[in-house]
Amino acid sequence: MKIYMRYFTKYKYWFFIAVSCVALEALCDLLGPTLMSHIINDGIELGMIQNVYLWGGRMIFAAALGAVFAVSRNIIASKVSQSFGADLRYDLFSKILNFRQGSADKIDSGSLIIRMTNDVTQLTQFVNGTMRIFFKAPLTCIGSIILASILNLRLSIIIYLVVIIVGLLLYLGMRLSYPRFGKLQAAMDRLNTVIEEYLMGVRLIKAFGTYSDEASRFEDDNTNLMKKGVHAQIVITFISPILTLVVGLGSAAALLAGSRLFTLGLTQPGQISAFIVYMAQILSSLLMITNIFNTFVKTKASVSRITEILNCEDDFKNSENNSDAVISGMVEFNNVTFSYPGGSGVPAIKNLSFYVPAGKSLAVIGPTGSGKSTLAWLLLRLYDPDKNSSIMFDGKDIKKLDIETVRKSVALVPQKAMLFSGTVLDNITWGNPKAEKAQVEAAIRTSGADFIYEMENGIDTYLGSGGVNISGGQKQRISIARGLIKNSPILVLDDATSALDTLTETKVRDNLLSEDNKSTVILITQRCSTAMFADNILVLSDGERVGFGTHDELLEECSIYREIFDSQIGSITEGV
Structure with a gap:
């Protein structure tokens, strides 16, 4: 009481x-x-x-x-x-x-x-x-x-x-x-x-x-x-x-x-x-x-x-106030192990380590249930890994950074595009309400969301709750534009192009991985056609790292990646 x-x-x-x-x-x-x-x-x-x-x-x-x-x-x-x-x-x-x-x-x-x-x-x-x-x-x-x-x-x-x-x-x-x-x-x-x-x-x-x-x-x-x-x-x-x-x-x-x-x-x-x-x-x-x-x-x-x-636990609070810390985009996982609280107790991630330099790209691929999406939740610090694990931004443990700094440093584009009732512009600028017109237009071009200009009221078109009056692919492109306009040093796309056709996905992927995009890009994907163009690829299986390197390196060294590639692309090229 x-x-x-x-x-x-x-x-x-x-x-x-x-x-x-x-x-x-x-x-x-x-x-x-x-x-x-x-x-x-x-x-x-x-x-x-x-x-x-x-x-x-x-x-x-x-x-x-x-x-x-x-x-x-x-x-x-x-x-x-x-x-x-x-x-x-x-x-x-x-x-x-x-x-x-x-x-x-x-x-x-x-x-x-x-x-x-x-x-x-x-x-x-x-x-x-x-x-x-x-x-x-x-x-x-x-x-x-x-x-x-x-x-x-x-x-x-x-x-x-x-x-x-x-x-x-x-x-x-x-x-x-x-x-x-x-x-x-x-x-x-x-x-x-x-x-x-x-x-x-x-x-x-x-x-x-x-x-x-x-x-x-x-x-x-x-x-x-x-x-x-x-x-x-x-x-x-x-x-x-x-x-x-x-x-x-x-x-x-x-x-x-x-x-x-x-x-x-x-x-x-x-x-x-x-x-x-x-x-x-x-x-x-x-x-x-x-x-x-x-x-x-x-x-x-x-x-x-x-x-x-x-009486429920509040979001993570830190004793150190680092709200003014500037993150360039370097990401490092050190022996990260994590199990969902209240779950089965089986770790979703096990002893995972990898390093992504600022401004580079990493694709994360693996079978269903391998822990790919869990990486996104850990990067946003929605959960904390085990005591002996650490996740670093620019060499700083995110547990010691202000939670607002962590969340501002990561722009997430989720697998299921969640839009809100309001105009297209409201949804795109949701994470950055002060974005200028030029920034909005650049985000629309990069995300391949040019269809917006063909809508009856253009960028001022009203969307129902959840974006019920547009298609799944359109939702995903608006969601990508929303992530881009946040202008965070780390951009995480959790299978965010799954509803796009191959041509549109290729265009969006090329825009995201181009030199014009200065953010560190982490692509969580099921498709080798998307992963193969990243600077490095992390292959997961049952929460463990089973491969890390470029596309060519993994084809030679990682049997799981080679199986995924053959099932998606290899059989097609063989037929040709």
């Missing part, structure tokens, strides 16, 4: 004002039955109309004052709770932006969305309720018990018994309900993930015609959510009417006991009337407490889920 103390500190003065208004409102409500007893005993029963006016006026004044306090606390509660919700959502989003990659791998995106929306809304409603009614209910209940005891101690024994029984029922309900609401939230996460996956893969689903499978999958998770919802509410469904019954029986018992005491001359009609009103207030308060208990159980589950996000 320490995480939430700063929110309390920020709003504590408004919180105390709201609670004070609640307390004063409850006091005004509690005065009503006592003032009414005076109207009956001192006015109506004695036939003194002036006392009726006197005590009636006081009763009206107390009610009006209570209304003023109620309006004030409602306004404050709404403002504070909504501000708290906005701050919490912002902090969660900032936290997610700064997640260490291992944390991002641990909680799926569907669950994160639910936590940032549904769970935050639950906390916002709880804060609002705390400042509006959550304090009023126990204050009214306790105050009613005290004032009823002052009026008639004998009748109050009935109230004590009712409160004890209700307290036990509430405790039992809380113990039974909390784990059920946790399971309900997990089921909601699962359903949201299914919906998200469908929306992301809708084209593939249509292509494969798997509508019935997706509908069945959704129905299973939707039914599971329904069952978990019923299971979570069942305890409250039973407890609420039982509480009403207990308090109702208590009121009936108070009437019977009151009539008996009246015949014995031990109480007055006004006291009995006031006592019944206090019993009604206690009933209302207890029912309100039941709702509070219901909300608290849901909120407790939401708090634990939000706290899990806030």
Whole structure:
């Protein structure tokens, strides 16, 4: 709960004002039955109309004052709770932006969305309720018990018994309900993930015609959510009417006991009337407490889920501040071994060493699952390798460089081109918003994205989320242009030309490997036709280096590279 103390500190003065208004409102409500007893005993029963006016006026004044306090606390509660919700959502989003990659791998995106929306809304409603009614209910209940005891101690024994029984029922309900609401939230996460996956893969689903499978999958998770919802509410469904019954029986018992005491001359009609009103207030308060208990159980589950996000590890931070360090582009791996956290434990990279001078090119090739893409994640320091491993930029261990320096030094063009809603220009300049027109045009030419000028609105053409209104090859070329315009000393292309035809790929490759491009280029590829033109080629197999050198050297020395070459190019040249 320490995480939430700063929110309390920020709003504590408004919180105390709201609670004070609640307390004063409850006091005004509690005065009503006592003032009414005076109207009956001192006015109506004695036939003194002036006392009726006197005590009636006081009763009206107390009610009006209570209304003023109620309006004030409602306004404050709404403002504070909504501000708290906005701050919490912002902090969660900032936290997610700064997640260490291992944390991002641990909680799926569907669950994160639910936590940032549904769970935050639950906390916002709880804060609002705390400042509006959550304090009023126990204050009214306790105050009613005290004032009823002052009026008639004998009748109050009935109230004590009712409160004890209700307290036990509430405790039992809380113990039974909390784990059920946790399971309900997990089921909601699962359903949201299914919906998200469908929306992301809708084209593939249509292509494969798997509508019935997706509908069945959704129905299973939707039914599971329904069952978990019923299971979570069942305890409250039973407890609420039982509480009403207990308090109702208590009121009936108070009437019977009151009539008996009246015949014995031990109480007055006004006291009995006031006592019944206090019993009604206690009933209302207890029912309100039941709702509070219901909300608290849901909120407790939401708090634990939000706290899990806030407690996740942040991105790598360095004790040394090297934000001004200038990287020329030299890359070196020294005995790098790495296993994905939470994975199988089998290293994706094993004792890997290689060196790339600044401004030179390296192609990384190997069978599927050989660890090629893992190199890109390690270069960006999304993960750290094992303790005895080191990755160097210009002879400096990236663990000792500021994380911003590392990320600015590497421009990544991923295998799956990820575009955002906005214009083509917005997407190209995403990593460098201050890029000049000449830089944009140069990046478009180098990436072979000249098709942009043929679009209806040219570079100002609007792209839907994910670039849904352009082809895969067009997405990749815009993605390459985005990587180029970042103007980083190290450019990493992770199979970024896989959707391009041979002619277009050749043009893009030649542009990237030309002398005009001063960046260190690392080409992660499946194609020998791309790799063979790099200054050096790194061949990986099962995460290990099995070859390093030029194309001609590897054809002679590396059997795996020769097999890849023969399967892609050698058989064609033999046929010719």
